[in-house]
Amino acid sequence: MTTLPSLWPLAGIAIVVIGFALRANPLAVVVAAAFGSGLGAGLSVPEVVAALGKAFHQNRYVSVPWITLPVIGLMERAGLQEQAAALIAQTKSATTSRILLIYLGFRQITAALGLTQIAGHAQTVRPLLAPMTEAAATRDNPAITDDGRNKVKAMAAATDNVGIFFGEDIFLAIASILLIKGFLESAGIIVQPLQLSVWAIPTALAAFAVHGGRLLRMKP
Amino acid sequence: MIGLPALYTLAGLVFGSWAVATLLDRQHTKRLLGACFWGLLAVEFLAGDALGDTGNGLLLLLLVALALLGAPGKGQAATTTIAERLASVSRHGNRLFLPALIMPGVALAGTFIFPLLPGLVDPKQVTLISLGLGALIATSVLMLWLRPPLVAPMQEGRRLAEGVGWAMILPQLLASLGALFTVAGVGEIVGALAPMAIPEGSRLAAVLAFTAGMAIFTIMMGNAFAAFPVMMGGIGLPVLVLGMGASPVVVGAVGMLAGFCGTLLSPMAANFNIVPAALLNLPDRYAVIRAQVATALPLWLFNTAMIWGFAFR
Numbered sequence: 001m002t003t004l005p006s007l008w009p010l011a012g013i014a015i016v017v018i019g020f021a022l023r024a025n026p027l028a029v030v031v032a033a034a035f036g037s038g039l040g041a042g043l044s045v046p047e048v049v050a051a052l053g054k055a056f057h058q059n060r061y062v063s064v065p066w067i068t069l070p071v072i073g074l075m076e077r078a079g080l081q082e083q084a085a086a087l088i089a090q091t092k093s094a095t096t097s098r099i100l101l102i103y104l105g106f107r108q109i110t111a112a113l114g115l116t117q118i119a120g121h122a123q124t125v126r127p128l129l130a131p132m133t134e135a136a137a138t139r140d141n142p143a144i145t146d147d148g149r150n151k152v153k154a155m156a157a158a159t160d161n162v163g164i165f166f167g168e169d170i171f172l173a174i175a176s177i178l179l180i181k182g183f184l185e186s187a188g189i190i191v192q193p194l195q196l197s198v199w200a201i202p203t204a205l206a207a208f209a210v211h212g213g214r215l216l217r218m219k220p
Numbered sequence: 221m222i223g224l225p226a227l228y229t230l231a232g233l234v235f236g237s238w239a240v241a242t243l244l245d246r247q248h249t250k251r252l253l254g255a256c257f258w259g260l261l262a263v264e265f266l267a268g269d270a271l272g273d274t275g276n277g278l279l280l281l282l283l284v285a286l287a288l289l290g291a292p293g294k295g296q297a298a299t300t301t302i303a304e305r306l307a308s309v310s311r312h313g314n315r316l317f318l319p320a321l322i323m324p325g326v327a328l329a330g331t332f333i334f335p336l337l338p339g340l341v342d343p344k345q346v347t348l349i350s351l352g353l354g355a356l357i358a359t360s361v362l363m364l365w366l367r368p369p370l371v372a373p374m375q376e377g378r379r380l381a382e383g384v385g386w387a388m389i390l391p392q393l394l395a396s397l398g399a400l401f402t403v404a405g406v407g408e409i410v411g412a413l414a415p416m417a418i419p420e421g422s423r424l425a426a427v428l429a430f431t432a433g434m435a436i437f438t439i440m441m442g443n444a445f446a447a448f449p450v451m452m453g454g455i456g457l458p459v460l461v462l463g464m465g466a467s468p469v470v471v472g473a474v475g476m477l478a479g480f481c482g483t484l485l486s487p488m489a490a491n492f493n494i495v496p497a498a499l500l501n502l503p504d505r506y507a508v509i510r511a512q513v514a515t516a517l518p519l520w521l522f523n524t525a526m527i528w529g530f531a532f533r
Contacts, residue, residue, distance in 0.1 A: 053277025073376025
């Protein structure tokens with residue numbers, strides 16, 4: 001029988017769960033969780049501050065994509081969202097379901113080719129996909145409520161996520177495939193990236209079927 | 221060689237421009253707080269190397285404190301009216317879509333071209349560099365073509381950034397929490413506890429414990445990459461692969477995808493779930509997660525069934 005390790009470092013996870021359940025400000029929750037786990041593991045307050053600062057500094061690349069906001073704003077200023085909506089309003093065959101279904105397929109296939117950065121929430125969903133689906137929903141149901149519009153916009157964002165998550169693992173050189181290969185290798189099991197990525201295909205097809213089916217049943 | 225430092229400088233300048241724009245905006249609700257928020261973020265990107273770990277930590281705590289006090293707030297960023305936008309639409313029509321293709325186009329071209337020019341771009345950062353280059357090219361094209369005021373990129377960027385609000389720094393902060401969990405040894409503890417949840421000898425129970433562990437730990441960490449080594453080390457490898465003879469390829473590949481189902485449900489995966497809700501001005505912070513539940517759960521079941529059905533042949 002193995003002995004139970006000290007459970008105090010898990011305090012951070014408890015704080016995260018409780019914090020999000022209480023809908024507290026996520027920034028405060030995350031900082032509290034960092035202190036919870038850090039102090040629980042025996043670190044001092046200055047040590048937690050330094051560890052957080054070091055990690056925040058090292059993870060700056062996470063915030064780099066924000067540099068695209070000025071471009072998106074410039075395009076919006078010229079009426080990109082309005083043009084996207086106008087184009088869809090004229091095209092009767094472009095229903096909310098079909099637009100999202102085509103985008104889902106496009107996102108899965110391009111992600112499978114390793115092209116994960118050519119679309120995204122800031123680059124494509126806000127300036128193009130959301131206004132297009134909203135325009136189609138409004139055209140097909142003029143009595144749509146604000147709540148209904150928000151549901152359609154949320155589904156546009158969800159479709160981007162499902163597309164990228166269940167497409168990218170088919171690409172050989174994506175981080176997750178390399179992580180699996182590296183983990184197995186450290187345990188003495190040698191596998192090729194191709195073996196792993198082939199096993200991502202059934203789930204990619206299932207994702208298209210499950211999410212696509214939901215999109216087809218969507219009523220604007 | 222162009223690498224991350226150049227990008228960090230560019231990002232620092234962008235954040236700094238928002239600080240200036242906020243300071244000059246007399247109708248701003250939180251003028252000083254907002255300017256300090258963007259200013260501190262700019263300092264982190266431009267001079268963070270000189271601050272040291274503790275300095276960066278204090279800067280981060282200050283950023284969070286400002287956010288809790290209401291930063292960055294909302295101002296009156298100069299932009300066009302709906303009428304002006306419609307006039308631009310009737311003048312330019314579908315040509316407005318062309319600039320939207322620049323960033324994806326440069327990302328695509330960079331992915332293929334940069335690896336052919338060794339020494340020019342850090343090979344590990346090709347995607348991010350391409351993104352930055354695409355943003356610069358697209359900005360230049362839009363400025364030359366439509367000739368908006370010179371301050372327009374700064375004002376338009378700030379308008380969108382204020383729409384996202386404090387959620388801007390959440391993804392980077394969550395990544396830092398992940399690092400702290402690693403220092404505290406959270407993963408090892410979960411990995412040590414997880415096998416105790418499995419009844420002896422039941423193949424289905426072991427598979428369920430593995431995929432459920434992947435999904436739940438991913439929901440709590442916001443990242444399947446953090447959950448994978450823990451669950452694979454705790455259950456996948458010792459119990460499924462070594463104990464029951466499952467294929468490591470199937471367990472690893474499909475197990476990771478079971479984790480991705482957890483990402484769809486996690487408020488900790490801010491980049492994918494919380495930031496888009498802010499970008500689309502949705503009143504419910506969890507609206508995107510709600511839209512994903514009915515996709516994530518059936519897919520998780522599918523992945524569980526895949527391992528159960530195909531890993532033991």
